[in-house]
Amino acid sequence: MVNRRDFLKGIAGGAGAAVAGFALGSSTDLMKEVEGRTFENLKSMVEAPPSEAYLLVDREKCAGCRSCMLACSLVHEGKENLSLSRIQVIENPLAGFPDDLVQEQCRQCQYPECVAACPTGALSVDEVNGNVRLVDEEKCIGCQRCIEACDQINNPARAAWNHEDEYSLKCDLCIDTPHWEENGGPDGKQACVEICPVNAIKTTDQIPVQIGQKGYKVNLRSSKWKELGFPVE
Amino acid sequence: MNGYMGKILRLDLTNKQKKTISTSDYEEFLGGHGIGSAIFFDAVKDKTISPFNPKNVITLMTSPLSGTLAPSAGGRTEVQGLGPQPYPTEWFTRSNFGGRFSAMLKYAGYDGIVIEGKADKPTWINIVNEDVVFEDADGLWGMDTYSTQEEIWKEVSGNPSNSPEDREWYQKDRGRDDGRTTQKPAVVAIGPSGEKKSRIGALIHEAGNAAGQGGFGGVFGSKNLKAISVLGTNSIEVADPNALMKAREWIHENYEYDEEDPECEHPLDYGSFPGFSFITDAPGSGMGFWPKVEPARPQGCLSCPKNCRMRTESGYGSESICVEVVMYGGQSPKERYKSANLAQRHGINVYPISTTGHKYLYDLYKQGFLGENGEVETDLPFEKYGEMEFIRALLNKISSREGIGDDLSEGVVRAAEKWGRLEQDLSSGLLQRPNWGYPQHYDPRIEVNWPYGSILGSRDINEHGFNWDIHWIPQVSTMLGLDPVFDAEEVVDNVSNAVVPFEGNKSMFDFGEDNIYSKDMVKTIAWQRYYSRSWKQSVQYCDWFFPNFHNPSNSPTNQGFTPEAEPKFFNAVTGRNISFKDGMNIGKRIWNLDRSIWALQGRHRDMEKFADYVYEVPKKAPYFVSSKQNGEWKWENGKGRTLDRDKFESWKDRYYEFEGWNTETGRPTRGNLEELDLGYVADELEEKDKI
Numbered sequence: 001m002v003n004r005r006d007f008l009k010g011i012a013g014g015a016g017a018a019v020a021g022f023a024l025g026s027s028t029d030l031m032k033e034v035e036g037r038t039f040e041n042l043k044s045m046v047e048a049p050p051s052e053a054y055l056l057v058d059r060e061k062c063a064g065c066r067s068c069m070l071a072c073s074l075v076h077e078g079k080e081n082l083s084l085s086r087i088q089v090i091e092n093p094l095a096g097f098p099d100d101l102v103q104e105q106c107r108q109c110q111y112p113e114c115v116a117a118c119p120t121g122a123l124s125v126d127e128v129n130g131n132v133r134l135v136d137e138e139k140c141i142g143c144q145r146c147i148e149a150c151d152q153i154n155n156p157a158r159a160a161w162n163h164e165d166e167y168s169l170k171c172d173l174c175i176d177t178p179h180w181e182e183n184g185g186p187d188g189k190q191a192c193v194e195i196c197p198v199n200a201i202k203t204t205d206q207i208p209v210q211i212g213q214k215g216y217k218v219n220l221r222s223s224k225w226k227e228l229g230f231p232v233e
Numbered sequence: 234m235n236g237y238m239g240k241i242l243r244l245d246l247t248n249k250q251k252k253t254i255s256t257s258d259y260e261e262f263l264g265g266h267g268i269g270s271a272i273f274f275d276a277v278k279d280k281t282i283s284p285f286n287p288k289n290v291i292t293l294m295t296s297p298l299s300g301t302l303a304p305s306a307g308g309r310t311e312v313q314g315l316g317p318q319p320y321p322t323e324w325f326t327r328s329n330f331g332g333r334f335s336a337m338l339k340y341a342g343y344d345g346i347v348i349e350g351k352a353d354k355p356t357w358i359n360i361v362n363e364d365v366v367f368e369d370a371d372g373l374w375g376m377d378t379y380s381t382q383e384e385i386w387k388e389v390s391g392n393p394s395n396s397p398e399d400r401e402w403y404q405k406d407r408g409r410d411d412g413r414t415t416q417k418p419a420v421v422a423i424g425p426s427g428e429k430k431s432r433i434g435a436l437i438h439e440a441g442n443a444a445g446q447g448g449f450g451g452v453f454g455s456k457n458l459k460a461i462s463v464l465g466t467n468s469i470e471v472a473d474p475n476a477l478m479k480a481r482e483w484i485h486e487n488y489e490y491d492e493e494d495p496e497c498e499h500p501l502d503y504g505s506f507p508g509f510s511f512i513t514d515a516p517g518s519g520m521g522f523w524p525k526v527e528p529a530r531p532q533g534c535l536s537c538p539k540n541c542r543m544r545t546e547s548g549y550g551s552e553s554i555c556v557e558v559v560m561y562g563g564q565s566p567k568e569r570y571k572s573a574n575l576a577q578r579h580g581i582n583v584y585p586i587s588t589t590g591h592k593y594l595y596d597l598y599k600q601g602f603l604g605e606n607g608e609v610e611t612d613l614p615f616e617k618y619g620e621m622e623f624i625r626a627l628l629n630k631i632s633s634r635e636g637i638g639d640d641l642s643e644g645v646v647r648a649a650e651k652w653g654r655l656e657q658d659l660s661s662g663l664l665q666r667p668n669w670g671y672p673q674h675y676d677p678r679i680e681v682n683w684p685y686g687s688i689l690g691s692r693d694i695n696e697h698g699f700n701w702d703i704h705w706i707p708q709v710s711t712m713l714g715l716d717p718v719f720d721a722e723e724v725v726d727n728v729s730n731a732v733v734p735f736e737g738n739k740s741m742f743d744f745g746e747d748n749i750y751s752k753d754m755v756k757t758i759a760w761q762r763y764y765s766r767s768w769k770q771s772v773q774y775c776d777w778f779f780p781n782f783h784n785p786s787n788s789p790t791n792q793g794f795t796p797e798a799e800p801k802f803f804n805a806v807t808g809r810n811i812s813f814k815d816g817m818n819i820g821k822r823i824w825n826l827d828r829s830i831w832a833l834q835g836r837h838r839d840m841e842k843f844a845d846y847v848y849e850v851p852k853k854a855p856y857f858v859s860s861k862q863n864g865e866w867k868w869e870n871g872k873g874r875t876l877d878r879d880k881f882e883s884w885k886d887r888y889y890e891f892e893g894w895n896t897e898t899g900r901p902t903r904g905n906l907e908e909l910d911l912g913y914v915a916d917e918l919e920e921k922d923k924i
Binding site for chain 2: 063065070071074091092093100156160191
């Protein structure tokens with residue numbers, strides 16, 4: 001586990017080390033303020049050992065059924081509640097495609113501000129489980145600083161709040177799913193990926209481009225999708 | 234109990250009162266339709282009142298599976314009450330809409346909403362968790378259904394758009410203890426048509442989820458109720474989360490269309506003619522035969538594995554399916570999709586203005602009966618029939634009740650009656666309305682489970698359980714000029730394997746000219762009535778996904794997931810341990826409760842007759858169904874058939890006997906009701922002299 005003390009050491013190591021492991025975005029992304037991170041705010045951040053897996057989504061493929069959200073809430077919390085899902089699908093049913101829908105998943109950031117913001121070490125990098133950034137619910141004091149930190153860079157914050165049991169929620173790639181018999185984590189199964197009826201969520205072990213959205217919002221459509229009459233470009 | 238939130242909201246619009254009913258009092262009826270019927274029976278003392286009487290009670294009910302991962306059951310809402318659409322009697326009837334309203338209602342803490350009374354001025358109901366507020370709808374009155382929803386989204390959570398800055402966790406001020414959400418409130422609204430108490434006014438939720446049949450939009454209007462909005466952040470308890478997740482994985486792996494590697498593909502260029510998707514269940518298949526003319530995504534109701542609708546770039550046709558997108562527009566798909574949106578915005582029930590609506594009006598125009606110099610004068614632009622101008626004008630008139638719109642807002646059947654045309658046009662088939670004034674859906678002379686179920690009930694049944702298999706499989710192939718992709722015997726085997734408790738009875742699916750009056754067909758109808766009332770309308774598995782008999786994704790047998798899936802999800806969520814057959818028995822109980830309500834409204838077997846054309850005018854076009862001829866199963870073309878009046882009357886005897894009903898009146902008997910533990914219902918029937 002990377003604890004808070006290790007983070008303080010990391011900060012002492014300086015920004016140079018941080019930038020070394022940095023997956024660069026396109027120059028267009030670098031030039032303008034984009035959703036998610038910018039180069040400027042990354043420079044000041046601390047790198048953590050990279051997660052061994054990441055969720056990728058295809059917002060032009062997603063059918064908006066929210067099965068992923070229901071699966072997420074179910075396997076982690078044992079209950080059904082869209083507010084307790086660590087992946088969020090947000091729809092405006094009256095808007096036109098593709099602006100009618102976004103899927104917002106945790107990015108397992110290379111520079112996890114949620115981890116840095118946690119005062120107790122409850123939100124940490126789990127070195128035993130592929131460096132996934134996850135919350136130890138027992139240690140969480142409910143200060144919500146992780147949510148606020150994520151909210152600074154992501155709309156909406158990918159860390160969620162369990163108001164019933166009072167702890168922060170964030171994607172753990174299904175490492176800790178007490179209500180599902182499958183093994184999760186970077187090498188295992190993820191409930192949202194398993195359930196998605198149109199395969200609009202996948203995992204990768206490659207670090208996505210950290211600046212902007214493009215690294216995480218990808219094209220998962222094959223030629224078969226085109227045969228169904230839907231756009232693949 | 235798990236799956237239920239434990240309370241049902243009872244709202245009295247007259248006195249602005251809010252009460253709750255304990256769900257446990259009604260859980261024996263499963264959910265949805267069963268609970269709705271039971272509450273209606275208890276709440277409405279005089280069932281013979283007009284649907285527009287403030288004492289009419291409308292229920293919007295969820296299921297224990299609403300808001301959960303149960304496939305296709307996560308977002309549907311059952312609507313019931315006295316409906317103004319059925320003709321000539323305004324039966325107690327039902328409708329249902331998809332989307333996510335029922336899920337949000339449960340997250341807010343309620344298993345349903347019961348609405349009674351009439352507000353003294355336009356009102357909308359704002360529900361955010363335990364807070365239920367009667368809001369002033371003066372500013373919304375007159376708005377179309379889309380604008381109404383956008384205004385309410387703004388009012389409740391300030392997020393009308395989907396722009397990055399509007400993607401937020403809402404309810405932050407109360408979020409620490411009450412929870413937050415990124416979701417918009419789920420709103421069900423009426424348009425101008427409902428406000429004017431149209432008998433074809435619909436309830437609309439989001440872009441294309443509509444409870445159209447029954448005319449409940451008009452009932453909302455009569456109650457001065459513009460919309461109901463719900464936003465919730467509570468959890469639904471699930472008895473066995475692992476079992477629920479594993480069951481959904483089982484569906485995903487075995488029965489869903491795999492878009493990356495489908496086991497049954499469309500034989501032609503899919504993009505230009507997606508008709509075969511009726512068989513493959515591919516994403517976006519609900520737009521039926523019409524090509525995808527612009528970039529779109531498939532779109533599904535909450536927790537749907539099929540995702541049959543689409544959302545398009547222009548928004549035209551978004552979430553509209555089936556008859557909504559074939560309502561009007563000649564051969565131009567774009568105009569079809571535009572017409573669908575117009576009807577959804579007006580909040581007009583699409584089916585009654587579809588081909589048996591506007592085409593009938595056009596036929597009357599050609600006869601010189603309707604028009605500027607016709608017997609019935611109207612300035613409807615018939616010379617523009619087929620173009621957008623005509624449908625725009627027609628919808629505007631219906632919505633505003635202006636000119637001929639005042640007649641048409643009552644529905645085409647009541648308009649035809651007023652014009653003195655009804656009898657002759659139902660007899661000739663110029664007006665194809667076989668049962669209770671509802672449009673002809675599947676052919677009543679051939680695919681008889683559809684009309685038989687409809688005439689024994691209160692509306693066009695709109696239940697596709699057998700229809701995909703015994704009709705669409707041969708019909709689609711024939712239309713495409715292909716040999717049927719599946720053999721009739723294989724399909725009938727798969728259907729008959731699943732129809733517990735009558736499993737193995739293949740004759741139930743022999744739609745040959747003689748067998749449609751047989752005892753086997755009695756069982757076909759009984760099975761469909763019980764299944765629909767329980768698993769489909771109470772547990773609320775979607776009609777377009779359940780039941781599942783012949784499933785090409787499950788090769789090599791192609792056997793579908795019925796009857797295994799239905800109790801599997803129900804038990805995982807609720808922790809009960811009921812069998813498929815238990816569910817069917819509850820369905821029979823609910824069906825008999827409905828039948829008793831209709832008896833109290835005056836139903837008699839003499840009323841259960843089709844329009845004359847069904848008996849007198851032969852079917853003109855090719856129409857395929859399964860039948861057994863000389864010992865062999867075939868896809869039979871029923872072209873040329875009529876229904877035999879006397880044989881149908883004899884079939885009714887057999888059906889009533891099977892149910893234990895009085896064959897003279899068609900009404901339930903005390904004996905049969907007591908067997909179903911409905912003695913209290915028999916008491917009321919006896920008191921009103923209807924048994």
